[in-house]
Amino acid sequence: MASRKPEMIKDLSQELGEFIKSKSSTFACGGSIPVTHSSDSDRPSVGTIALRWDSPNSTNGISKLVFPIDNSKHGGNITKLIADCQPASFGYKGESVLDDTYRKATKMDRSDFSVDFCPYELGIIDTIAQMLLPNAGNHVGAQGVKAELYKLNIYGAPSGFFKAHVDTPRSETQFGSLVVSLPCQYVGGQLIVRHAGQSVVFDWGVPSGLDSKNVSWAAFYSDCEHEVSEVTEGHRITLTYNLYYVPGVGDLAGNSPVMDVTTLALYHKINAALGESTFMTKGGYLGVGCQHAYAHSTPKGISSLPGVLKGSDMAVYSVFKALGLDVTIRPVLQLDESGDGCSLVISVNEDHLDEDFIGHSLSELVITERGGNGDCPGQLILNEFGGSWMSVNWLTYPVHDEYNLAHATYGNEPGVNYFYSRAALIVKVPSAGER
Ligand SMILES: O=C(O)CCC(=O)C(=O)O
Numbered sequence: 001m002a003s004r005k006p007e008m009i010k011d012l013s014q015e016l017g018e019f020i021k022s023k024s025s026t027f028a029c030g031g032s033i034p035v036t037h038s039s040d041s042d043r044p045s046v047g048t049i050a051l052r053w054d055s056p057n058s059t060n061g062i063s064k065l066v067f068p069i070d071n072s073k074h075g076g077n078i079t080k081l082i083a084d085c086q087p088a089s090f091g092y093k094g095e096s097v098l099d100d101t102y103r104k105a106t107k108m109d110r111s112d113f114s115v116d117f118c119p120y121e122l123g124i125i126d127t128i129a130q131m132l133l134p135n136a137g138n139h140v141g142a143q144g145v146k147a148e149l150y151k152l153n154i155y156g157a158p159s160g161f162f163k164a165h166v167d168t169p170r171s172e173t174q175f176g177s178l179v180v181s182l183p184c185q186y187v188g189g190q191l192i193v194r195h196a197g198q199s200v201v202f203d204w205g206v207p208s209g210l211d212s213k214n215v216s217w218a219a220f221y222s223d224c225e226h227e228v229s230e231v232t233e234g235h236r237i238t239l240t241y242n243l244y245y246v247p248g249v250g251d252l253a254g255n256s257p258v259m260d261v262t263t264l265a266l267y268h269k270i271n272a273a274l275g276e277s278t279f280m281t282k283g284g285y286l287g288v289g290c291q292h293a294y295a296h297s298t299p300k301g302i303s304s305l306p307g308v309l310k311g312s313d314m315a316v317y318s319v320f321k322a323l324g325l326d327v328t329i330r331p332v333l334q335l336d337e338s339g340d341g342c343s344l345v346i347s348v349n350e351d352h353l354d355e356d357f358i359g360h361s362l363s364e365l366v367i368t369e370r371g372g373n374g375d376c377p378g379q380l381i382l383n384e385f386g387g388s389w390m391s392v393n394w395l396t397y398p399v400h401d402e403y404n405l406a407h408a409t410y411g412n413e414p415g416v417n418y419f420y421s422r423a424a425l426i427v428k429v430p431s432a433g434e435r
């Protein structure tokens, strides 16, 4: 290998680094999945795909086409499909416009056909969620993706095409589009996606005389310009999907419209306990320590809660919410486990036996210069954190520590003392008479 000058390698590395950091490195992704009859390989594959559609002129009102299309046998049904489609329009200044110098294609609305192809089954949607979501808009954290089938499009030879355009988002939560090309022979018809001076070309055509043996797909952000170049032979048949953000797995707390909280065994247990007049008769606070680790003292971690609660934490949160009780995630300071055993704060702790110092809300690491040995009351340090002493009926104790409070110490040697906090669900329970 020819040796490169060290400064060239440095420049190239810097350029690559900048590119990786910029949003332009991942604005589109795609792939191809082979169509096979066997399912014994580790790689995902699809079997044949049946497309059925409303076909007013056929005997029973329905027609069918099976992919991959064997051109010698099914050419007739492609003609039928095209005959049952309408000319494809495009959005221009909020209007739907037909202009075959801009877009020459036919389309069918999703209400007029059904197809046994599911991008979720093949892992396409999971891949899109992992590749495109972390950068999409201002949405942070574990979001899910919903792919909504939009249309079937046919770009046929000679000269089916779609000039450069940007798709019209259907709602605020739409972040991109997915195009799936069904296995059918064509030449040309490259999908070119552009963003910030970069472009990616998806060329799924197959030379004359060969049959297409793949389902191919591409997904890209809504703000990417894209075009379909001219199809010079055969038919390019695509399904288009709109891609939306939805609360994803790991982002469901109190927020899953498809789950009925009353199906959780925990719901009935808690509901029954609250029904007992002997249980917390005078009301007060229930505490359920989070059993999983969350980054509860970093800005990103805080903003993703309660959405990303997991397992029993999520179940407990959802159940108390569903029962109409006030439930919040709060940091519980671990005052008896300080970095160097600062006697001063521990002495405060002793004034509040059977109580915990609990922050009003989750917060980033609080650093205070307050401190000392003797002349600064520990309570003043705690006041900097913002919280109160509370008597809590703990159902489970929190388990995961994060540094949350640091204060100065001025003894023989100046120093810093840290305290951890643990995240807990704190529930305000009304008195028996009020619930
Ligand atoms: O079929 C394609 O590859 C893209 C179609 C497209 O851009 C659209 O339907 O908006």
Ligand SMILES: [Fe+2]
Binding pocket: 165, 166, 167, 226
């Ligand atoms: Fe488009």
